[in-house]
Amino acid sequence: MNSVPKPALGSETSWREDFAVGDKDAVVIVDHGSRRQESNLMLNDFVEMFRAKTSYSIVEAAHMELAEPTIKDAFGKCVQQGASRVIVSPYFLSPGRHWKQDIPALAAEASKEHSNIPYIVTAPLGLHELMVDIMNDRIKYCLRHVAGDVDECTVCAGTGKCRLYS
Amino acid sequence: MNSVPKPALGSETSWREDFAVGDKDAVVIVDHGSRRQESNLMLNDFVEMFRAKTSYSIVEAAHMELAEPTIKDAFGKCVQQGASRVIVSPYFLSPGRHWKQDIPALAAEASKEHSNIPYIVTAPLGLHELMVDIMNDRIKYCLRHVAGDVDECTVCAGTGKCRLYS
Incomplete structure (x- = not known):
């Protein structure tokens, strides 16, 4: 991949409501596991x-492998709750093999039991x-911490890791 | 990790300039490789x-493993360009082993040759x-595409992958 996915946040604010989330759109957020x-x-x-900040009425977690709930579990839960469309959203940074092959294959497998429910796999983050x-915000927060202005963030809290080394 | 790192974006806009980026702060952005x-x-x-959107004068890429430039390469390049402090920023989503152990160990190793240059490893994204x-934006863009309103984003361009399946 040589180019940058269109962020176009500004222009997205003018989207027609047709493209807004439907009441029966469910989101399955999938990490690696x-x-x-x-x-x-x-x-x-x-x-x-994600639930707190967005308007989706059905949001389920899933792990691609190594842990439950699986994509199949989460897909089924969405349908049980009345989903008419399932949006599988990978919590991945890059469009590697997991995004290209593994997650689409698992989503296809999961959908077999719900053939009337269309689904989509969205782009990586x-x-x-x-x-x-986000990165700049992390940097600034860490620099504020080492300057003595704020507590450690919750990632570092109690570890003593957030400091200047030399 | 049970809690959410403080995002506090609103309050961060009031940071004193003291905590702003110094002219000689360098950033090493590290992915897995x-x-x-x-x-x-x-x-x-x-x-x-990152360079285009921020004010850091020295920004270098590095890979934790499997590819070059290494963290050591990038750290050295920053010092060559006059860095007085190196901010090692992991391009990782979660605070797993790579963030907790591997990247700090590689950063420590890299800094041995530049003992007068303090460094910090920042929090994951x-x-x-x-x-x-970001996730919501990806979802909305994909839904707009399947509704026929926009082209595929550059991640999916040409793959035909961004569509509704059932």
């Missing part, structure tokens, strides 16, 4: 943030203009 | 976006409020 339980639990935190803001 | 060259090249695109906006 880990043997580390704390990593799997982190996805639940993201799902909570990286190379979005806002990702620059 | 891949055997797939296109994946490594994608980091360069992100570094370009995930669980930031803006990540919700």
Whole structure:
């Protein structure tokens, strides 16, 4: 991939409501999955943030492998809750093999039991203009911490890791 | 990790300039590194976006493993360009082993040759409020595409992958 996906946030504010989320659109947020339980639990935190900040009425977490719920589990839960369309959203930075092959294959498999429910696999998160803001925000927060102005963020809290080394 | 790192974007707009980027602050943006060259090249695109949107005068790409430039290469390049502090920023979503151990160890190793240059390893990108906006933006763009309103984004361009399946 040589070019940057269109961020075009400004222009998106003028989208017609037709393209807005439908009441029966469900979102399955899929991360890689880990043997580390704390990593799997982190996805639940993201799902909570996503639910709180958006208007989707059905949002489910799923792990691509190594942990449950699987994509199939989550797809089924969405249908049970009345989804008429399932949006599979990979919590991945880059369009690697997992995004190109593994997640589409698992979504296809999951949809077999619900052939009347269309689904889509969305683009990965990286190379979005806002990702620059996130990184810059992390940097500024860390610099504020080492300057003594703020506590460690919750990622570093209690580890003593957020400091200047030399 | 059970809680969400403080996003506090609103309050950050009031940061004193003391915590702003110094002229001699360098940023090393580190991804995992891949055997797939296109994946490594994608980091360069992100570094370009980061340079264009921020005020850091020295920004270098690095790969944790599997590809060059290494963290040591990038750290050295920053010092050559006059960096007085190096900010190592992991292009990772979660605070897993790579963030906790591998990148700090590689940064420490890299800094041995530049003992007068302090460095810091910043927090990972995930669980930031803006990540919700990024995911929602991806979803909306895909839905607009399947509704026939916009072209495929550059991630999907030419693949025919961005469509409703059932």
